[in-house]
Amino acid sequence: MTVPATATELDYRGLVRGALADVDPQRRRGWAVDGHLPREVLTTLAAHGVFRERWAPGATGGLPRLVAMAEELSEFDSGLALAAMGHSEVFIGALSWLGADAAQRELLDEAFAGRAVGCFGATEPQGGSDLAGIRSTATQEPEGWRLVGRKRYVSNLGAATHLLAVARVAGSGPRDLALFLVPLDSPGVRVEGFFDTAGLRSCDVGEVAFDTLLPPHALLGAPGMGLAYASRLLQFERLSICAQLLTAGRMALGLAAAHARRRIVGDGPLLDKQAVRHRLAHAHARLGVAGAALRDTVARGTAGEGFAHEVAALKLVVCDIVERVTDDCLQVFGARGYTTNYPLEGWWRDVRLARIGGGADEVLTELVASRLLRPDPRFDAELERLTAADTPHP
Ligand SMILES: Cc1cc2nc3c(=O)[nH]c(=O)nc-3n(C[C@H](O)[C@H](O)[C@H](O)COP(=O)(O)OP(=O)(O)OC[C@H]3O[C@@H](n4cnc5c(N)ncnc54)[C@H](O)[C@@H]3O)c2cc1C
Numbered sequence: 001m002t003v004p005a006t007a008t009e010l011d012y013r014g015l016v017r018g019a020l021a022d023v024d025p026q027r028r029r030g031w032a033v034d035g036h037l038p039r040e041v042l043t044t045l046a047a048h049g050v051f052r053e054r055w056a057p058g059a060t061g062g063l064p065r066l067v068a069m070a071e072e073l074s075e076f077d078s079g080l081a082l083a084a085m086g087h088s089e090v091f092i093g094a095l096s097w098l099g100a101d102a103a104q105r106e107l108l109d110e111a112f113a114g115r116a117v118g119c120f121g122a123t124e125p126q127g128g129s130d131l132a133g134i135r136s137t138a139t140q141e142p143e144g145w146r147l148v149g150r151k152r153y154v155s156n157l158g159a160a161t162h163l164l165a166v167a168r169v170a171g172s173g174p175r176d177l178a179l180f181l182v183p184l185d186s187p188g189v190r191v192e193g194f195f196d197t198a199g200l201r202s203c204d205v206g207e208v209a210f211d212t213l214l215p216p217h218a219l220l221g222a223p224g225m226g227l228a229y230a231s232r233l234l235q236f237e238r239l240s241i242c243a244q245l246l247t248a249g250r251m252a253l254g255l256a257a258a259h260a261r262r263r264i265v266g267d268g269p270l271l272d273k274q275a276v277r278h279r280l281a282h283a284h285a286r287l288g289v290a291g292a293a294l295r296d297t298v299a300r301g302t303a304g305e306g307f308a309h310e311v312a313a314l315k316l317v318v319c320d321i322v323e324r325v326t327d328d329c330l331q332v333f334g335a336r337g338y339t340t341n342y343p344l345e346g347w348w349r350d351v352r353l354a355r356i357g358g359g360a361d362e363v364l365t366e367l368v369a370s371r372l373l374r375p376d377p378r379f380d381a382e383l384e385r386l387t388a389a390d391t392p393h394p
Contacts, residue, residue, distance in 0.1 A: 009065065019050050031077065035194065037159050053065065054092075055093075055112070064302065081244050085240040086118065086156055087160075090164060094229065094233055095107060095220070097232075116161045119164070120164050121154045121166065129360055136149020136165065137167055149165070149167060151165060155357075158206060163189075167226075174227070175226070179219075180214065180219060186212045189208065189210045192208060193207060199351075200349075235307065238314070239294070239298065252344060253283050255342070255343070279331070280329075313364075
């Protein structure tokens, strides 16, 4: 299916919905039980142009589409939203930004078409917060690159055809890191297995080990620039996470408010109790403010402003808000909310990942804090003036 390049944002949202209408709802129920997404579901999204059209207006020009994709997919299935985010915002994002040679451009086209599906491997068994501590290595050989290492907690590894791996190239630059395209069917690449997780169960998370010889075009971009590349790609991932979280929060609130209007406790509806009404009103207010902040951050990014700190700050705050909102909504549902007959407990488990994945809270807090370390001429001068005048009056 081809979509006109001039598709408006509304058309794009309709396009994602149209793609989801083609996914068999009966089969969807099995994804979380199996713990895996079928690759065909991403191919179906691709066939409708979901990924190609996200990137048609460019990386930042397409940010409103990134948000629409995250909202529509996470309302349908949170694990699908996570898998599509890795494929689109990291794998396609890296290829469309850095893909230079013919084989890389061809792989980008395969990724748009859903014939290639990408996942991202930065985290290793010894740690994920400190990318500078990555131990996987890439060594240049006459035929190409020898990649040796292991990646853990790779989302959607089971459905992927390619891993975008961060590896160390000794002596190449500031942090010696680089990005590599690793076909998962290459000799010497072994998917070791998967981990059972608290939430987002339809998107698997696995471990892959490699000792493999890759062609020269496996290197994406320049050696030594891997940390800078990964940091930029993670900004898009973080925006998508914010949109996914806010969708979960809004759905939880909508359902909790409906329950509170209908559930009779004592002599009237639960929503007549001021404590409950206020709890939900606070949730509504927090989600509204967080939604406005997301739109503002997207607008800044679309206008071409640097927004790494803003995105980090947004993710920190949105995680905090949505974790609280889903917990409050589950509380309003009482025992029903804790059972799997209702989706509250699922949203409550799903959103917990966001404080760890895509940059853990502590790592993002350090990034935000780095802003405070910069001298600020206005307030530094003001403090000097106040300090000079800080004497007791006679
Ligand atoms: C479901 C799931 C999916 C994932 N998908 C992917 C994926 O697709 N690709 C990928 O590469 N990774 C993925 N991850 C891994 C995730 O990115 C890492 O878990 C995360 O970066 C944290 O790394 P870690 O778990 O090794 O924790 P560690 O690095 O061991 O840190 C443990 C804790 O200490 C905190 N900490 C670390 N340093 C400091 C410090 N200096 N000061 C204070 N606190 C600190 C951390 O914030 C964290 O809370 C996934 C994880 C999960 C659970």
